[in-house]
Amino acid sequence: MSLTVEMWVALIVGVAPIFVGLICWFWYDIWYGIPVSIRCIADGTKLPPGYMGFPFFGETFNFLRYFKTLAQPDDFINSRKHKYGDAEMFRTHLFGSPAIIAYSPGLNRFVFHSDTLFGQNWPSIELIGKNSVLAVEGPLHSRLKSFIARTISTPDALQKVTLMVQPRVIAALQTWAEKGRVFGYDEAKKLTLANIGKYFANFEPGPKLDILSELYAWFVKGARAYPIKIPGTTYYKALQCRKKALSIFKEELDKRKKITSWDVGANAKHDLMEGLMQYRDEEGTKLSEAEVLDNILVLLLAGYESTTLSITWALYYLAKHPHVLHKLREENLLSVKNKQGDMITFDEISKLSYTNKVVEEVLRLGNVSPIMFRIAKKDVEYKGYKIPKGWKVLCWIRYLHVNPENFEDPLTFNPDRWDDQPKPGTYLVFGAGKRMCVGNKLSRLQISIFIHHLVLGYRWNLINEAAAVSYLPNPKPVDGVEIAISKI
Ligand code: HEM
Numbered sequence: 001m002s003l004t005v006e007m008w009v010a011l012i013v014g015v016a017p018i019f020v021g022l023i024c025w026f027w028y029d030i031w032y033g034i035p036v037s038i039r040c041i042a043d044g045t046k047l048p049p050g051y052m053g054f055p056f057f058g059e060t061f062n063f064l065r066y067f068k069t070l071a072q073p074d075d076f077i078n079s080r081k082h083k084y085g086d087a088e089m090f091r092t093h094l095f096g097s098p099a100i101i102a103y104s105p106g107l108n109r110f111v112f113h114s115d116t117l118f119g120q121n122w123p124s125i126e127l128i129g130k131n132s133v134l135a136v137e138g139p140l141h142s143r144l145k146s147f148i149a150r151t152i153s154t155p156d157a158l159q160k161v162t163l164m165v166q167p168r169v170i171a172a173l174q175t176w177a178e179k180g181r182v183f184g185y186d187e188a189k190k191l192t193l194a195n196i197g198k199y200f201a202n203f204e205p206g207p208k209l210d211i212l213s214e215l216y217a218w219f220v221k222g223a224r225a226y227p228i229k230i231p232g233t234t235y236y237k238a239l240q241c242r243k244k245a246l247s248i249f250k251e252e253l254d255k256r257k258k259i260t261s262w263d264v265g266a267n268a269k270h271d272l273m274e275g276l277m278q279y280r281d282e283e284g285t286k287l288s289e290a291e292v293l294d295n296i297l298v299l300l301l302a303g304y305e306s307t308t309l310s311i312t313w314a315l316y317y318l319a320k321h322p323h324v325l326h327k328l329r330e331e332n333l334l335s336v337k338n339k340q341g342d343m344i345t346f347d348e349i350s351k352l353s354y355t356n357k358v359v360e361e362v363l364r365l366g367n368v369s370p371i372m373f374r375i376a377k378k379d380v381e382y383k384g385y386k387i388p389k390g391w392k393v394l395c396w397i398r399y400l401h402v403n404p405e406n407f408e409d410p411l412t413f414n415p416d417r418w419d420d421q422p423k424p425g426t427y428l429v430f431g432a433g434k435r436m437c438v439g440n441k442l443s444r445l446q447i448s449i450f451i452h453h454l455v456l457g458y459r460w461n462l463i464n465e466a467a468a469v470s471y472l473p474n475p476k477p478v479d480g481v482e483i484a485i486s487k488i
Contacts, residue, residue, distance in 0.1 A: 028052035028093045036388045039379065045386040048100055049084035050091035058093025060226075067471045073370070077103045077399050087385065096226060099392040100376075103399045105406065105425030107382060111374055111393055112433035120435060121375035121392055124227050127219070127238055129294030133438075134302070143281055145438055148299065151275050152199075153441045159346040161445060165195050166343050169453050177458060177487050184481030188311040188450075189213060189304075195446065196303045200272040201252060201296060208248060212300070215241040220305050224473040242297070249293050253277070272299060299439075306368050307443045309474055311450050313366035314358070316481050317413045318455070319462045324415055327354055328455045336456065349448050357418035359447045363429045365413055368474055370398035372431055397428045460485035 003011070023030070029052045036047050053059035066076035080090045080101075088104035102108050111118050120135065128134050133144045151157060172191045176182045190205070193213055197203035203212075222238020229236050256277065276292045287295075318325045331354045335344065349355075372395040380387040387393060402410045406426035407417065430437035437443075454460075460483045467479040 024054055027055045028058055028098065032093075032098045032388075032391075033091075036386060039388070040386050043381070043386075045381050046384055048089045048091045048385045048387070049087055050080065050101075052091060052093040052098060058096075058098075060094055063092075063094055064472075071468060071471060073471045074399055074402055077101065077396060088383065089385065089387075091391075094394070095392070097392045098388070098390075099394055100387050101394050101396055103396045103403075105400055105423070105428075108395045108397060108400065108428060109425040109432060110382060111395055112372075112428070112431060112435065114380075115434050117377055117380045118374040118393055119377050121373045122223070124223070124235070126227075127222055127235075127242060128298050128301075129242075131288070131291040131294035132298035133295055134298055135294075141434070144295065145434075147275065147279055148272070148438050151272055152439060155346065158441060158445055161199060161442060162346040162349065162449065163343065164199060165446060165449055166453070168194055168198075169450055170342055173453055173458060176485050180486065181463070181482065181484050183479075184315040184483050185308065185312045185476060186480060188315070189308045191450075192308045192311065192446070193304055196300060196307070198271075200300050200303070201249065202271045202273070203252075212245060212248060215245045216301055216304055219245070219301055220473050245297055246293050249273075249296050250289075253289065253292060272296065302437075303439050303443065305474065306439075307446050309368040309476055310362055310366055310443060310447050312476060312481050313368070314362045314447055314451055315454075315460070315483060316462065316477060317362055317365065318358075318451070319460060319483065320465075321413050324358060324413070325455060328358060328451065331355060332452050332456050335452075342453075344449070344452055346445070349445065349452065352448065352452070354415065355448055355451055356444075357415040358451065359444055360418050360427075361413055361415040362447065363444075364401045364407070364427065365411070366475065367398040367401055367429070369429070369431075370471075370475065371396055372435075395428075395431075397431070400426050400428060457488060458485055459488055 032052060033047060039045075040047055051059070053062065063076060066079075067073050081103075084090055086104075088107045089100050089102050092099050092101060102111055115137075120137065122128050122134060125135050130136075133141065133148065136144065152161070168191065172187065172194075176187055190213070193209050194205045197205075197209050197212070203209050218234075218238045218241040222235050222241070225234035225238065227235050229239065252273065256274070273292070273296050276287055276295055279287050318328070331352055335348055335352055374393040374395060376387050376389050376391050376393060379389045400406055403426075404410050406423060425432075430440040463482040463484060464477075464479040467477040467481075469475055470478045
């Protein structure tokens with residue numbers, strides 16, 4: 001039987017949408033998957049399992065569904081493990097790029113420690129600054145990093161921080177108690193910015209720090225947004241905020257340049273910005289102005305939101321776990337027995353073993369830096385799978401910390417679990433390898449000091465015990481951890 005023209009038209013009209021739909025459904029798997037699969041045949045490797053989603057959006061909507069609608073970010077991994085088996089990774093398409101999600105301890109460690117195979121890949125270099133320690137590679141990166149570590153991580157530097165931070169923490173807590181009811185996140189933000197603003201750039205609380213706080217909030221949003229540079233988008237706004245923040249630091253830099261030319265001694269600030277301005281490499285070369293500015297901007301950013309969120313989570317978890325609070329109080333009371341004055345030393349803080357366990361547990365469960373970004377510099381083989389050149393690798397470290405294979409009863413806040421060391425590679429809150437966080441000691445110290453003064457002097461409770469948690473751009477209770485707080 002031959003088909004009439006009408007039948008042909010009906011067939012095409014009926015079949016074409018299905019065909020187009022299928023092409024769209026598998027668009028990225030075809031576009032990226034076929035060339036890689038051909039390379040895989042040649043060397044006997046396999047493309048990691050997964051699905052890459054629709055044109056342009058990839059799996060972004062699915063990602064947002066798990067993070068925003070369902071508020072179950074870890075199920076983004078669990079659902080794929082369930083579907084594809086435990087391959088330690090899967091392929092997807094997120095944030096405008098083909099990507100491999102790495103969720104096992106072994107693969108994450110492999111990626112973090114193989115910097116010849118994987119380059120740093122922040123969502124946007126334009127936003128973090130091409131001269132910043134986060135973006136540069138090779139010898140300049142090593143030199144900058146060791147300089148920063150010397151300025152903020154040596155015992156001397158940490159003792160200086162301990163003394164500088166405490167009057168601010170004590171004063172802040174007093175103000176909270178006078179107000180009686182505060183939003184923990186907002187207050188922790190002010191406190192952290194005041195601390196690192198002083199230590200990094202000698203900025204005192206006031207309009208300049210208030211403006212920086214607003215600018216940085218956009219920065220954080222922009223770092224997780226789709227990199228579309230059109231007025232009205234989050235990313236565009238974040239870039240504008242970067243410019244404004246840079247101009248604030250530039251003003252400070254210009255002021256200092258004038259002063260240092262006639263009297264460096266009397267006007268010395270002894271802060272990170274001054275250190276960056278005076279830094280010389282082995283050949284005596286200084287950092288350019290753009291390098292100083294990019295770095296001071298990004299260091300403040302790196303230390304600000306992460307420490308704020310950790311302090312916020314400490315307030316939250318301790319309010320929910322009175323038995324932990326009780327043990328903390330006992331330990332901290334003992335540490336100040338027979339002591340004169342309010343201040344504790346760095347050495348004394350380091351010896352508060354239960355407090356230090358609480359800090360680790362807050363960091364593990366708070367997961368304030370959940371994903372790290374890398375890019376494959378070449379085709380890389382891992383356990384028979386090919387990680388293709390040019391694809392992003394998302395090191396999903398939060399999954400390590402909440403996976404029952406790595407931590408028993410992982411969603412329970414239990415500082416006693418730190419009586420034992422975690423299994424290798426399962427605890428990477430500060431990353432690993434050459435890119436490991438240079439502020440890890442500084443932030444641990446700030447959280448401990450905060451906890452010390454909080455538990456010794458105050459009682460507080462959560463106003464919204466059952467507040468939901470939002471996971472983007474970083475995890476935090478949606479009510480901003482509103483608390484009622486008073487002096488003991
Ligand atoms: C609780 C607080 C903090 C957390 C959870 C955290 C987490 C991290 C993580 C996971 C990385 C690794 C990035 C990667 O591998 O791509 C990192 C890097 C970094 N962090 Fe932190 N951080 C915190 C506080 C700080 C502070 C206070 C500073 C202050 C200077 C800081 C400065 C940096 C810098 C400069 C890097 C980049 C290092 C590099 O690229 O070599 N961080 N941080």
